[in-house]
Amino acid sequence: EKQKRAHLTVVVLVQAYYAFTLVLFVRWLSHYWPIWLKSEEFRLLWPVVWIGVDPIPAIYFLGVVVLGSGVLAVLFPTERWIRFLVFLALLLFVAMWNSFGKINHSLHAWLWIALIFVFLPDEGWHTKNQSISKRQPFLFVFWGAQVLFALFYSMSGIIKIYAAVHQILNSQVSVLHPYALAYVVANRLLQNGDESLLGPLIVAHPLWGWPFYLTAVLLESLALVAVIRPSLHRFWGIGLFLLHMSNWLILSVLFPDQILLCLLLLVYSPYRSQNLTLRRVIQQIPLVGVLFKRKESV
Incomplete structure (x- = not known):
């Protein structure tokens, strides 16, 4: 019974994480997107070096990827490829955000937690009638996120x-x-x-x-x-x-x-x-x- 409660809580918390991710994406882009479109000097980090080829359309594309992944994760958090897309979108956003000569670490934890959540199993999202063998990997991955955060x-x-x-x-x-x-x-x-x-x-x-x-x-x-x-x-x-x-x-x-x-x-x-x-x-x-x-x- 205790494990069932913990499993239900983890599912809710992971879904809340992706809901907050979408909110943060909207907040971040509403502030930084106009600044990036007007900027002429970048020190592009390796994940976003491709933006230097044609900055304006590339920045628009980045915004679409970021917002799109956030919406998909809220609707379909059970899909591993969508969770990976969120991690990729975060990686691109954080890299672009830090491509102005200064590395800001405040989003690193959010990025790494997204990577950990990619490894959540495909099974175990439904909270009813789940066996211990299906709940346990789900709980273990969440604990891994806690350990990384504390680290x-x-x-x-x-x-x-x-x-x-x-x-x-x-x-x-x-x-x-x-x-x-x-x-x-x-x-x-x-x-x-x-x-x-x-x-x-x-x-x-x-x-x-x-x-x-x-x-x-x-x-x-x-x-x-x-x-x-x-x-x-x-x-x-x-x-x-x-x-x-x-x-x-x-x-x-x-x-x-x-x-x-x-x-x-x-x-x-x-x-x-x-x-x-x-x-x-x-x-x-x-x-x-x-x-x-x-x-x-x-």
């Missing part, structure tokens, strides 16, 4: 910790420094000329941001560990959601695509444990849980 965060956190060690050894300010977040905020706001709601407050009171910055690094670094503990899926998803909202309030940086993935893959995870107590959640948190158990034993 992005863990790599980001581990790189920060690695850089911190190097900076400490060279007597530089690292992410572990009490004023680290204040330095990051000041540099970001001055560099881009942005304004944020809480940024000036963090700069004026550097110590206020220190515990939040350390928590953010831990949330990122241990995300991969949290994914293999179903009881932490919702807790970690909410934590990453709050991390992104904090980035928006403090740095004026918002990644709505990442927030959607946090909700789809973690907050509403089909493997999340139900009716968990706060004590149980704390015990499952890496590092913190060990200290909590040791304190209880004493």
